Amino acid sequence: MAENYKHSSFKQLLEKLQEESWQLELIISGFAIYGLFVAFDPISITVKESQNEQQIYTFIISLVAMVSCAILIFNLLLHVILRGLWIGALGLRYVSGDIEYEKLKYSQKFTRYLRRKVGSFDKYIATLENYCSIIFAISFLLIFYVLAFTLIIIAIALIATFIIGNEELPGWLSQGFGITFMLFIIFGMILTFFDFITQGWLKKKQWISKIYFPVYWVFSILTLSFLYRPLVYNFLDNKFGKRLSFLLVPIYLVILIITSLNYRTSNYLDTDQSSSSIYANSQNYEDEIDQKDEFIRGVAIPSKVIKNNFLKIFIHYSENIESRVFDYNEGLKPEKDRRGLSTNIQFGTDWASLGTRDSLTREYIKTFNEIYRVEIDSVEFDNDFILAQGIRSDLGFETYVGIKELSEGKHMLNVSRKRIREEDTSWWRVANIPFWYYPD
Template sequence: MEEKKKRLTNWLNTIQQDSWQLELIISGVVIFLLIGAYGPIVDYQRPLLIKVIGGNMASQLFAVGYFILLISYFTLLASFLLHLLLRGLWIGAIGLRSVSDDFDFEVLNFQPRFDGWLRRRLGSFDDYIERLENQCSIAFSLSFLLFFCVISLGTYLLFVGMINQLIVLLNGGFPESGSLAFFALQFVALMGYLLGGVYFVDFVTFGWIKKRKWLQRIYFPFYRFMGWVTLARFYRPFYYNLIDLPFGRKLVRWLWVIILAGLCVSSLVLVRNIYFPLQNRDGADRVNPGNYEENFIARPGFDAETVIQATIGERILTRDYLDVFVPYIGQMDNRRIEKKFPGLEPARIHSFVLEGIVGIGDQENDKADMDSLLLAFTSGLQLYVDDSLVVAPSWRFYHHPKREQPGLLYTMPTYQLGRGEHLLKIRKERVVSDSLVWRDNAFIYFYH
């Protein structure tokens, strides 16, 4: 047994001596793959946002998972870039050592005050190379630790969200304010944040809670449970091996401050046009280019306005008809229809389906009446042209090919309108505090 352990130790020591080569190869390959994956990852953001806004809580859970993976992506990329930079500095130091062995302070001939301070601070050049080697190895390991920590946070949030989703399913829908199920949702969210905060405090304080004798009986079962929920088995060996080093403890202690400072600096915006409004309350005194399909560009990122806003075909009309498209916003429109038409059969009967080679779940509900569904949708829409209500507009279900969204389309005749500027106002009915109210939804200028 001892001989086997000795051989393992010798083998690991041999691997350790040449680990820098493996680190460089892995860092280079990972950075190359991550940069190549940036385009597909960003391109998926808009379709995901459409599903989240038009879906239910399950879609929101999926979005949380995507956000966590996105944060993990940038964390891993930044960490490996830092490691590659440090390892390049280390290789440069090795190359310099082959030319100049060590510091020669006699040749530098500094004054005693500077000479003594530099000798104490720098030590030998070999010590500097050794410190760089240790820092490179720690940075490489820290990259994976950070990645799994972000994944750990994501799995915990998904766990809490799944419990909330289960409560919603058992209740038969999102609970009304003041109901028992609503308080259950609030309690689960509160306990999730509280217990997650306790576990996080223990993590960043290097096990302060685990060192308290009077807390071990209470905290140990919770610690084991959180280990399963957060997939801690993947990063605990890295974590405990890292924090028993002085440099590792210092790095972990300041890491969260560095991350927070980096987020704040990257989010800093200098506001120059202080008299130009960013967004008007009623929208009637601005022209929003996003309201015109001719200007529509599926920009990457989570730009919710481009998903929820209504659009018309063009700003300056070239024909006597104007296409008006109002997108379907699942959470908002579903609540209104369920409130106003409680017995209406939905068009689809399953929230989850499998399509392709394996097909499970029917998307279409044979009992649904399309005319009744269209009436339910259109009953919550009003169109005004120059403050005049458009009577009985002929709305139709429409899946917009450019926006890739479902919604309602009305091709409005404009040949009776005079020449010049006109204002199209769209009002939508919403559920606010368990009551149906009408709200202005869009103000769109066009020219005939």
């Protein structure tokens, strides 16, 4: 079966498929565009949620997925537009044939110019066909490029975290091997990128290619390029495909710049800033977080106007909070940090472990209450935070403080946390939220 590609019948089949491939391209593009548009919003919400919760691995994965979706949507929409133009040109050719410049009765100067620049109608149709086929193929190739870049960044992060930054490893392994391996990855990435943009210059030089080959071999595995390498070399030996693939890169950069543009209406006023005595950010008020892509920014209270004689305060949980708890109470720091990717599959139940975990959770909450402080108008209030879920079912810490003694009008809630630097204790502001108290 592996030798079938050498048979003439297989080559005839490929030629027939090439002639009919435009139908498959349109079908795949249509379904893909629909699916990508459906998936884009949930993925972008996941990006914002993981960024808000400081989940670095989820953020990277979802960001790569979002970028890949954006690339595919743009390329496939462009492909459908050009393929529609190609179909229209075929229909027009059936009706009117080729361009007859003599019937236009233009002057000799314009006739010669149009013959040279526009050419025949068949050439125009062939050019459109080439554009459509190459754009369709390169759409999926670019996804692999994005994936390759992501895998390299992840490799650098893993080396820095689990080898260089691992205090349990001996120095010769963490520093000697770790730093050497990191430098190899970084310089290998630079060489691979240089070889890519120069269209294989390092592979063409006899003595350099011998040095570059081990790097090429390692990065072919690291970036999974062995999956799409035939597609790459097929592009490189085609001048038209090579030109188009390099033309798309600046187009993506222009689109990125255009989408980042926004119109400012003021030199001083801005909606994207933290709450303060002169600004109330909607992400600090639960009743104003009504969009799927909006999340609590650190701390939230029920509303700007408080009518009850108590105030609910919710602090959104992040991994940084747990790291601070470990810094202040080293007894809570486990021997093995289980944060990160894990599975819910368990074999058996260790009831003794569950009891220990419950007592440690109580100590965890106690330490949290010692670290965080609640003040209203610079007056400290007793806080007793407990674990709770927010309006998005997100994990956090919740408490209620009595405010019936407050006067009517505007007040400032200040949530701060303890900070120790070189045995000097200070309080670091976490949130400063304005609210108005008007009891019923």
